[in-house]
Amino acid sequence: MAIITIIGAGNGAHALAADCKLGGAEVRMYEFTRFNNKVKGIVNSRRIRFEGIEKNHENFKRNGTIVLDMVTYDMKEAVQGANHILVSVQAQGFESIFEELAPLLEDGQTVSIFPDNYGSLILRRIMKEKGLKTDVIIAGYCSLVYGARLTDFNNMETETDVVNVMYRENEIRVDTLPSSDYATYLEATKEIPALDATELIQGDTVLDIGLSNVNVLLHVPAVVLNTGTIENWGIIPNVGSKDAIYDIYAHGVSPAVGRVQYAFYLEQVAIAKAFGVGIMPVEEDVLQSRMGLIGQMMFGEDFRLPFTEPLDQSTWLPAPKGARFPLDSRYITEDVPVGCSGAMSFAELLQVETPIIRAMTDLSNLMLETNYYETGYNLKDFGLENMTPADVIGYMRTGK
Template sequence: MAADMSYLKDMPIAILGCGAVGKTMAGDCALAGATVRIWEQEAFKQNFNNLMRTGIKLTGNQFSYYGFERRGVGHVSMVTTDMAEAVKGAGIIVVATVAMAHESIFRQLIPLLEDGQVIHILPDNCGTFVCRKIMRELNCTKKVIVGAWYTAPYGVRIVRRGGVTTNECKVEDRITTIRGAALPHTDTDAFIESAQYIPAFDAIRTGDGFVKGKTVIDINLSNVNPVIHVPGTVLGAAVMQNFDTVLGQDKKNYSLYGFALCPAIAEVQAVFWEEEKALAKAMDVELCTVNYEDFFSRTTMYGKEYMGPDFAVPFEEKYENFYGDGPFDLENRYITEDVPVGCYLIQQLGKKYNVPTPTVDCMIYLANVMIKRDLIAGSKYTLDYLDIDHMTDEQLQKYLHEGEYTPKQ
């Protein structure tokens, strides 16, 4: 029997982060009639850019297998750089930022938490571990649920014109299913049920629905960004860097999916995924279902998520819907986040569980060489930072499933 989370129905939704996903979710929820507050760090308040006056405009193709669309201008009730103002009395708190911002955000958020609030992190990128760790550090005993999803609900870009960042969110795709879990796993049923009260998930709720992952390790390993982004960016760098100068194309039209992916890179991605599957098996967790053949398409496995089980664009075909989505250089989250967070987590867990990860290791090494710095040496995302390195497998499983934390000796 599903947990009763109906108390969230008429409570405000607080969205932390005004980037592409955060801004789109805010507009989407507001269009559906929810009371929405959106927060951004003071340093990035330019992302607001007259947002209260213009509202948030949702456009784009909005491809989805079941045809769900929501278009128009959504007006949020609050735009603020004051987190206390944003989260006071909110039921659901959505954290939609890059992983590197998580610690700063949680250190501000945790002292403000109220009983009954539900935190949704999109995607996790170890955010659940960081949040629970800081809650222990700050002696926070509020009865809140902390959970995460393995991806965002859209493929989206914020429209920029003439160097100006607009409040138009161009939604190309809406996913029809999403995988999530809470830390501890005993909260997962309530966490999944709470998603019924996030209107930005309506394409999922009315589509193939929510999938319960087997602990947040499942959610982190099921995030396919590292397996797609890192080999695609590293091995496709020549196409990206020669796109305008040699190939004569307009740089702003570059797309990893549209131009760089090819059968040879797909082979690397498929072997990368096999290493993740072996790790998941060793850790007794599940993963989202990705088949070998899913990599051999311009749309990779994302095609199935957005457009159904039979959707795939062969490498022999052009797919202009991707044009312009980048990345345009190596200083991009496809490398600067997916290597020191996603790939590094896989590498460390592989060593802890004696699972070889040679393909992942190679991608990390090549990324470091190409970007001219050691992304791993500079990463704080060690298992020790996540407070799990000292645990035996039995202790870690108790923490993941029941929230029973074993302190360091």
């Protein structure tokens, strides 16, 4: 039986933990803060209910209530002796979490980051700075395996957290850092139950994986171009409802927004092409349909929902009644300083023009009164400062 450690306790982390336990692994969950955390209700019971329609091509389904083997605030306790470490946290936490994690890693372990968000580069950089030569395999994924939401947590009466899974991805793009570790990693993934029904597609370096992250492509234009509606939703007459949460897929996508998303994607393609690496293929007409890439993930390659038809929210990710979609959500506060800034840092190395990505960043800075050019990720954060483009790709492919 494999021992799997989950780093994090949000939507994705809960889904990964419950899924792996339902699949027969020994599972530990580590929450990195005792304050404002999402495991207060299950520290003693360790109980999670995994539910939802879990849409996927193979009609694969895992529902049920599990008891984790460990829920802890002690990272050393969580990591020691584990076979596989699955990281599912917001990317802004990578630095502090990997600073603590790196010295605790043991030879033979794998570290999988969902989604990677260039985290594999950051973890390798920290290991190098600390002089650590631990023989571990580090893999980055372009997204999470599921569409998942915590619908109940920190409930001190039931002591049971509930995670709802709307869909399970049929295939997912992944690569290791370096890519030369991939064959060994692929064999090791047979011990990770969360991947039982998802085909792994090897990307062409972790740059490919970072540029293929669907979150930044879908989220940023759909939020930036709908800020008025988001801020007025349920507040002024005839704009939304207090009883229904604003949802970018149901309310924020349109033919014009889809055109901006596709222009954004073409700039990502230009960066990948300049470096000579791959990127996840996206067809223009997919972004001219209401569910976009999410629809393909749920219903197959040929699925298109016309913009003339509404999204059936009865099968969509649930949200608590009265909840609001905040402008300063991770759809901006994570996707812009990570996805946009990360892409632009690579683009600048080869002087690739990115006017759409830059416009989205400029507008986000104005809207949130911040400066993601200063706080966002760059080549120095990735340990690639002063490297030539050829050196960057050589390092990603071979580790040298």
